[in-house]
Amino acid sequence: MKIKPIVMQEIHTTHTSFIVDLHLDYNVTFITGDSGVGKSALYSFIEELSANDKRIRCFNYLDQKKNYKASIKNSKGKLFVIDNADILLDDKMRQYIAFDAQNQYVIIGRNPTGLMLELDEIYELSSENINGRTLLSLKKSF
Amino acid sequence: MITIYKHGQIPKSIETVKLNDVYFNKYTAQMLDNRANRVIEKIDHAELTGPYTIKSRFDGTTLNTDKLSSGCKTVLNIMYNPDKVFDIRECGDNALDMIYSLDEGKICCDYPLISFDMTRVNVYDKSKKKCREIDDYEELKEWWSGED
Numbered sequence: 001m002k003i004k005p006i007v008m009q010e011i012h013t014t015h016t017s018f019i020v021d022l023h024l025d026y027n028v029t030f031i032t033g034d035s036g037v038g039k040s041a042l043y044s045f046i047e048e049l050s051a052n053d054k055r056i057r058c059f060n061y062l063d064q065k066k067n068y069k070a071s072i073k074n075s076k077g078k079l080f081v082i083d084n085a086d087i088l089l090d091d092k093m094r095q096y097i098a099f100d101a102q103n104q105y106v107i108i109g110r111n112p113t114g115l116m117l118e119l120d121e122i123y124e125l126s127s128e129n130i131n132g133r134t135l136l137s138l139k140k141s142f
Numbered sequence: 143m144i145t146i147y148k149h150g151q152i153p154k155s156i157e158t159v160k161l162n163d164v165y166f167n168k169y170t171a172q173m174l175d176n177r178a179n180r181v182i183e184k185i186d187h188a189e190l191t192g193p194y195t196i197k198s199r200f201d202g203t204t205l206n207t208d209k210l211s212s213g214c215k216t217v218l219n220i221m222y223n224p225d226k227v228f229d230i231r232e233c234g235d236n237a238l239d240m241i242y243s244l245d246e247g248k249i250c251c252d253y254p255l256i257s258f259d260m261t262r263v264n265v266y267d268k269s270k271k272k273c274r275e276i277d278d279y280e281e282l283k284e285w286w287s288g289e290d
Binding site for chain 1: 160161163164185186187188199200201209210211212213214216231232233234235236237253
């Protein structure tokens with residue numbers, strides 16, 4: 001389901017030698033791809049950014065026993081970044097996210113089922129070495 | 143050859159691990175030996191430089207092995223703990239290919255996750271309480287998708 005981003009269209013941050021430059025085309029951005037390409041590293045950099053940007057909230061497998069579902073459902077105007085989505089998001093949460101017009105999502109996982117995404121809403125992480133620094137950005141998966 | 147279990151059909155006597163990151167950091171990280179090199183190089187393009195350190199693929203910095211990818215950790219969990227069943231739902235295609243090439247190990251997932259490189263696997267038949275062999279992608283997919 002294609003909705004324009006309602007919280008932010010870009011995520012820019014720097015973590016030592018890493019530069020994050022994400023352009024978000026839709027309200028739900030699903031990031032998938034091979035293991036070991038830096039998806040969880042990207043999550044940790046955005047989580048660091050969230051310390052200064054209260055619009056961003058991050059969840060990963062460490063939050064499995066916490067009340068992250070209620071946190072999402074009780075929020076407005078937040079960008080939720082969810083790593084380990086295959087563990088955290090059940091069918092009901094996927095359906096909720098697909099129809100949530102109050103918040104924006106960046107979801108890192110393997111299985112996009114239930115999020116009602118079209119193929120061009122699925123992205124992979126791209127890394128490029130520029131003068132000794134690593135630029136992380138998004139590219140279409142299909 | 144790996145053995146595949148459907149969720150809900152794993153014998154109670156076998157421990158099932160869903161959070162591969164946690165299990166790796168707590169247990170498997172202490173078991174790594176030379177066998178781990180090939181997995182870490184092939185999946186994460188990193189290099190095991192010490193018992194608990196790797197050289198990053200991105201900038202060559204030294205990182206703790208807790209920074210390995212979830213897919214890589216899952217493969218290592220399966221390799222080093224063949225008596226336990228590990229959920230493979232977080233594995234990318236590269237990790238999946240390696241899992242299906244392992245000599246032994248036990249895996250599970252709610253839905254079929256099959257490498258195109260698969261040749262032979264064991265699947266656990268709960269009703270007969272024993273394993274049988276499958277050597278065909280479509281047959282495995284059908285077994286995994288089917289209700290028992």
